[in-house]
Amino acid sequence: MAAATATNDRLWQNIRAEAQRACAADPVFGKSLADAVLAHDHFAEALADLIGRRLGGNAAGQARFTAFSIDAFRGAPELIEAAGRDLQVIVHSDPAITGLLAPLLHVKGYVALQAWRVSNWLWRHDHRDAALLFQNEASNLLQVSIHPAASIGSSVYLDHATGIVIGANVVIGDEVTILQNVSIGRHGDLPMRSPRIGRGVFIGSGATILGDIDIGDFAKIGAGTVVISDVPAGCTAIGNPARLTNCPEPASAA
Structure with missing residues (x-):
């Protein structure tokens, strides 16, 4: 567990360093990077915020999806370990991707998979309606529908990720x-x-x-x-x- 935590800490520092370089190179894009990455102290916080932004729609919806995600990540730190491995496998698998920041922010299959990890945690903890809400919004907004009762390992890559049904x-x-x-x-x-x-x-x-x-x-x-x-x-x-x-x-x- 300690080794996995240290790996994710290094992963997060690498993401932050990429974001800082991108902000310096493009101040206009830098504002969104500051909100999405640099405003957060930990990978789990940034990922929960990302899920909220992608699934929530309005401010109230974003806050609700972010809060569910934070609860899941606090209750099951292994979800963040799996999220780190999922992110790294995209970089290793796709020659068009050269860093961690781009797949984190722009590969919708990645955020869809992490939203499923939260929904699966909710399902297993008898929050069935909330779990199905995650599935529904991921299906509507990301075109990826994964039932909360499915079981998925780590280092999984949903490439292009349109029209996937599990x-x-x-x-x-x-x-x-x-x-x-x-x-x-x-x-x-x-x-x-x-x-x-x-x-x-x-x-x-x-x-x-x-x-x-x-x-x-x-x-x-x-x-x-x-x-x-x-x-x-x-x-x-x-x-x-x-x-x-x-x-x-x-x-x-x-």
Whole structure:
């Protein structure tokens, strides 16, 4: 826990340093940076304020979403640790991004994912109406709808993040990348029949993953693929209906 806290402290100092340089280079943009970043002492405060700004609409709404987020971050510091890993993976994954400040402020998939982390905390603490409010506003304003009862790991990247729908009871592991217009949810009427996505999975744009199925670690789901059965670890699924290719030898033999 101490190591993770120290890492986030360094992360926050790096973000502040980037903001200070940007303010010096562009005083007009600097005012918004001062409000969004430099006015805060901690990463958790800045992130809660960012969620409030993106979801709240008017001043009262912003204050309400910010307060819910602060409560979640205070109650579960691991949410901030996950938020730090989510931010860093964007920088590592996207060659067009060279610093931490831009994805924090401008990558809507990032703030949508952090809003989901707050909603999930609210859901697990029996604040169901507030949790669903977060989902609804993220869907309306960010075009990302993640049910509060889903389970998502860390170092997750929602790239482009328009038209993403993730249903209740979906399980998503660490280091997963999800592109735009992806739907992941149940197949049929039973609520627990939702997919389980392993570590390091890549899900291409327009893919649909449905039902009580497992997507193995480091599998790849091609653009526009419709998956309704298991995908073994390391395999690539393409087409509609999905067919497997590039599987490791044991999976191919099976």
